[in-house]
Amino acid sequence: MSSSPSSRPTALVTGATAGLGAAYARSLARRGHDLVVVARDVERLESTASALRTEFGVEVEVLAADLSDRAALQRVADRVGSREAPVDVLVNNAGFGLRQRFVDGEPADHERMFDVLCRAVMVLSRAATGAMVPRGRGRILNVGSVAGLVPGGGHYSAAKAYVIVLTETMAGELRGTGVSATVVEPGYVRTEFHARSGMSSGGTSSLSSRIWLDIEDVVDASLEDLFAGRPVSVPTKRWKAVSAVLDVVPRRVVSSVWNRMPSGAKRRHPTAGE
Ligand SMILES: NC(=O)c1ccc[n+]([C@@H]2O[C@H](COP(=O)([O-])OP(=O)(O)OC[C@H]3O[C@@H](n4cnc5c(N)ncnc54)[C@H](OP(=O)(O)O)[C@@H]3O)[C@@H](O)[C@H]2O)c1
Structure with missing residues (x-):
C-alpha cells in the first residue's frame, strides 16, 4: 500500500464504489482530497479509483476489504490509524439492508449486519480518534439514517440507532480536541441499496417521488455539516421536519403507530427511510 506523498489531505471512504459512498468519494476528490477507497469488489474499486484519478488528478489507494471479516477490518483500521500516511477524513458509509424482521431470517445475516453497520463503525472510529486526537485535527462522518429514529424498522433501525448515539457520544467526548464527529441521517436515496436488499419491486418503487x-x-449538506463540526446532519428541510417530529414524539407512540400499520406496508418499507 503506497502512502500519499502529496500535500493534499486524505479521506478514507468505506463503500466507495456505489451510491452514497461513490458520491462522497467524488465530492471529496473535487474538494482536493486524496482518497483511500474501501469495498469488497476489487474490479469495481480499481475502476472507481481510475476514474477519480483521471477526473480530479488526486491520488487514490484501493483497499479491498469485507468489513464483516475481522482480519480485513483490522487492515482498514491499521490504514485509518497510520501515523506515516495520516487519514484526515474518515467516512464510515458502507452498509446494506435486510428485508425482514429481526426475529426472521438467518442468524448469519443479522451478525453480518451488526458487523458492518455497527462493529466496523466502532472499530474504525476508534482507530481514527486514536490517530487524530494526538494530531489535534480530523473529521469523522458516520452514515446513519432517519430509520435509526424509528423503533420498528427491524435490525437495521437498531443498528442505525447505535450509529447515531455512538457518534453523538463521540462528538461530546471530542469537544475541544480539534477532532469532530458527525452523523448524517438521510431519508430515502436512490442507490443500489434497495435492489441489493430485495426492496425494489413492489416496495420502495411505490413511494412518492417527493420522498x-x-x-x-x-452529500453536499452532510459534508458542509462535517466541515463545520456539527454533530448531526439531516439533509433537506422535509427530512429535518420528519426527524424533528420523531425526536419529540415518545418512542412508545412511534412504535405503537408503526405496529398498527398493515403488515404489508411494514414489509415493503421495513426501515421507514433507509
Ligand atoms: N439509500 C438509502 O436510501 C439510504 C438512506 C439512509 C442511509 N443509507 C445508508 O447509506 C450507506 C450507503 O448506502 P447506499 O444506499 O449508498 O448503498 P449501495 O448503493 O448499496 O452501496 C453500498 C456500498 O457499500 C459497500 N459494501 C457493502 N457491504 C460491504 C462490506 N461487507 N464490506 C465492505 N463494503 C461493503 C458496497 O461495495 P461492495 O459490494 O463491493 O462491498 C458499496 O460500495 C449505508 O450505510 C446505508 O445504510 C442509505
Whole structure:
C-alpha cells in the first residue's frame, strides 16, 4: 500500500464504489482530497479509483476489504490509524439492508449486519480518534439514517440507532480536541441499496417521488455539516421536519403507530427511510 506523498489531505471512504459512498468519494476528490477507497469488489474499486484519478488528478489507494471479516477490518483500521500516511477524513458509509424482521431470517445475516453497520463503525472510529486526537485535527462522518429514529424498522433501525448515539457520544467526548464527529441521517436515496436488499419491486418503487432525496444534496449538506463540526446532519428541510417530529414524539407512540400499520406496508418499507 503506497502512502500519499502529496500535500493534499486524505479521506478514507468505506463503500466507495456505489451510491452514497461513490458520491462522497467524488465530492471529496473535487474538494482536493486524496482518497483511500474501501469495498469488497476489487474490479469495481480499481475502476472507481481510475476514474477519480483521471477526473480530479488526486491520488487514490484501493483497499479491498469485507468489513464483516475481522482480519480485513483490522487492515482498514491499521490504514485509518497510520501515523506515516495520516487519514484526515474518515467516512464510515458502507452498509446494506435486510428485508425482514429481526426475529426472521438467518442468524448469519443479522451478525453480518451488526458487523458492518455497527462493529466496523466502532472499530474504525476508534482507530481514527486514536490517530487524530494526538494530531489535534480530523473529521469523522458516520452514515446513519432517519430509520435509526424509528423503533420498528427491524435490525437495521437498531443498528442505525447505535450509529447515531455512538457518534453523538463521540462528538461530546471530542469537544475541544480539534477532532469532530458527525452523523448524517438521510431519508430515502436512490442507490443500489434497495435492489441489493430485495426492496425494489413492489416496495420502495411505490413511494412518492417527493420522498426521494437527491444524492448530491445529501452529500453536499452532510459534508458542509462535517466541515463545520456539527454533530448531526439531516439533509433537506422535509427530512429535518420528519426527524424533528420523531425526536419529540415518545418512542412508545412511534412504535405503537408503526405496529398498527398493515403488515404489508411494514414489509415493503421495513426501515421507514433507509
Ligand atoms: N439509500 C438509502 O436510501 C439510504 C438512506 C439512509 C442511509 N443509507 C445508508 O447509506 C450507506 C450507503 O448506502 P447506499 O444506499 O449508498 O448503498 P449501495 O448503493 O448499496 O452501496 C453500498 C456500498 O457499500 C459497500 N459494501 C457493502 N457491504 C460491504 C462490506 N461487507 N464490506 C465492505 N463494503 C461493503 C458496497 O461495495 P461492495 O459490494 O463491493 O462491498 C458499496 O460500495 C449505508 O450505510 C446505508 O445504510 C442509505
